[in-house]
Each structure stands twice: as C-alpha cells, then as structure tokens.
Amino acid sequence: MVKLNKIYTRTGDTGSAGLVDGSRVSKSSLRMTAIGEVDEANAAVGLAIASLGDQPLAAQLRTVQNELFDLGADIATPGEIDGALRIVPAQVARLERDIDAMNADLDPLTSFILPGGSVEVAALHLARTVVRRAERAAVALNADDPINPDALAYLNRLSDHLFVAARFVAATQGGDILWRPGETR
Template identity: 70%
Template sequence: MVKLNRIYTRTGDAGTTGLVDGSRVSKADPRMAAIGDVDEANSAIGVAIAALGERAPAAALLTIQNDLFDLGADIATPAGIDGALRIVPAQVTRLEAEIDAMNADLAPLTSFILPGGDAGAAALHLARAIVRRAERSAVAVDGLNPPALAYLNRLSDWLFVATRVVNGAGAGDILWRPGASR
C-alpha cells in the first residue's frame, strides 16, 4: 500500500526522478514522457467520467483508471525486476471482450467520425487521442513489457467504441463529409 506523508520531496528539483528500482533518470527520458502521457490520459478519462455521470460506461472507466495506475507502475519499473507490478494479458483480453460487447449493437460505420456529439462522448474522444499519444511515447521505452503496449493500443479502440455507445448507439455520431467545405 502506498503511504504519502509529505507530497514534496525536493529530490526532483535538479530535473531527475526516481524509478521503482531506485535508479534516477532525467525527467526528459522517454520512460518519463510515457508515464506523463499515461497520467494525462487517466486525467482525461476522469473528465469523461464527470461528463457521463452515472451513465455507461462510467463504471468501466473506473476500472480502466486503476489499470492506468498499474500501467504507470509498469513503465516506471525497468525490465528484469522480480515481482514487479506489470500489465498482464488478461487486462488486454478484458478490454477486447468489453469492446466486442459494446460494438455488438452498433451499426457498421459508413464514414469516419468527427470527435464530438454528446459531451461525454467528446470527452472520451479527447481521452482516446491522448491514449494514442501515450502509445506513441511508450513505443520509445526500451524493454517495455509487451502487454503494456498492447493495453494502450486496445484502450484507444475501447474509447472509440465507447464514444459511439454514448452518442446514442452511433445515432449521434458526427460523420466526416470529405470535401464538404470546398
């Protein structure tokens, strides 16, 4: 269990931060960029939960937020550390099952979708875009746990399908009209 008695430590004042194994890296290290992007994605999901209120898929998003803390710990732990908290394939499989369940009642897409619609869906679209950035950042981390990268890839798909659910099973999706403003 984590226990924080004091929020500031001053150990990062020189531009470095500690990893789980006690080593220190620059705050500009690709590992730290990935952790920051995962944190931003988690915050964006929190905004989406606030916009959704009690509506689906708010409860599932709370599980995802917890997973993202696991993911941050995974990224913050260099390869080869025994007993480290890691994203596991079952977490990726769970996202896939949830995607399939949400997608089952949606009409097939006939166009790309513009980010927007319901306020909750718009917040989910923003979270999806941030997760895509987190995935790009994670690719640059040496020795990353493969299920961690798969989790991010699947999560962006999950968020996309969730936007369609929130937008009235796709009825409120805003479709791209190629060349419409010419």
C-alpha cells in the same frame, strides 16, 4: 500500499525522477515522457467519467483508471524485477470483451467520425487521442529500452475501447457525426 505524508521531497529539483528500482532518470527521458503521457491519459479518462455521470460505462472506465496507474508503475519499473506490478494479458482481454459488448449493436462505420456531438462523446474522443499519444511515447521508449509488450497492447486496445465507447454513447444520442469529405470546398 502507498503512503504519502509529504508531497514534496525536493529530490526532483534538479530535473531527475526516481523509478521503482531506485534508479534516477532525467524528467525529460523517454521513460518519464511515457509515464507522464499515461498520467495525462488517466486524467482525460477521469474527465470522461465525470461527463458520464452514473452511466454503467463510467464504472468500466474507473477500472481503466486503476489499470492506468498499474501501467504507470509497469513503465516506471525498468528491467526484470521479481514481483513487479505489470499489465497482464487478462487486462487486455477484458478490454476486448468490453469493446465487443459495446460494438455488438452499433451500425458499421460508413465514414470517419468527427469527435463531438455531446460533452460525453467529445470527452471520450479526447481521452482516446491522449491514450494514442501515450501509446506513441511508450512505443518510442520500447524502441530504446524494451518494456512489457502487454503494456503496449493495453494502450492500443484502450484507444479502441474509448473509440467504441464514444460511438456507444453517441448511439444513444442520435448517432455519430460523420465526416463529409470536401463538404465546404
């Protein structure tokens, strides 16, 4: 269990950060960038949860928030370490089941979707785009220093989950706002 009594340690004052294995890396490294992007994605998911109130989708997203902390720990643990906290295929599979359940009654897409319509839908789309950025950072790290492939799959599936979640919520509010190419030309 994590126990933090003192928030500042001064160990990062020179621009380095500690990893789970005890090593230190630059705060501007690919690994720290990926960890930071996952942290930002978690905050964006938190904003989406706050906008949803007590909707059942909020409970799903609280699970996602916990898993995003797991993902951050996974990325913060370089190499193969016995007992390391890693994203596992079952977490990716759960996202897929949630996607399939939300998508079951949605109309097929006929156009790209504009990310808005309500605060809830916009917040879900914002979270989706931040997760996509986290995924790009994790892919860049993986190209330089391989990470858990399930972590990459999780980020990819989570952005899909948030896209379908936005459509799912929009369906209860009159439907998606569709892109109309060239409408203002």
